[in-house]
Amino acid sequence: MVKQTIQIFARVKPPARKQQSGIYSIDDDENLTPCLEIIIPRDLADGFVNNKRESYKFIFQRIFDQDAKQEIIFENIAKPVAER
Template sequence: MVKQTIQVFARVKPTARKQPQGIYSIDDDENLTPSLEIILSRDLADGFVNNKRESYKFKFQKIFDQGANQETIFENIAKPVAERTIYSTHAN
């Protein structure tokens, strides 16, 4: 049995038309773990002094942007898992 670590992926989907557009950036340097930074602008109604964070940064094995379709997601994430499952079932 091959031990595998848990992998975490992200997919950035377009927001609904009624919601304000979020600002994000994807750092996909080949030498680093891909990271996604989400920037939330401060709400002036909260006043100038507040303790809200404006930037959140998360790391993932792979990040798919708004252009990724279901087929791309399946080919990169689900298909390899299914193939490993089939292979390990037949190997036993």
């Protein structure tokens, strides 16, 4: 039996037409672990004091941007699993 860790991937979905586009950045340096940072701007309706968190960072094995085609996702994730 082959021992392998669970791998977690992310794919950034393009926003719907009516949906406000989110602010995100992808740190995909070869020497570092890929990191997805999501930024939620402060809402002015909350008033002057706003202690809500604005930035969330998540680490993945690989992050696919909005431009990634389904074929690329399959080649990188599903095909290696199916071949094993």
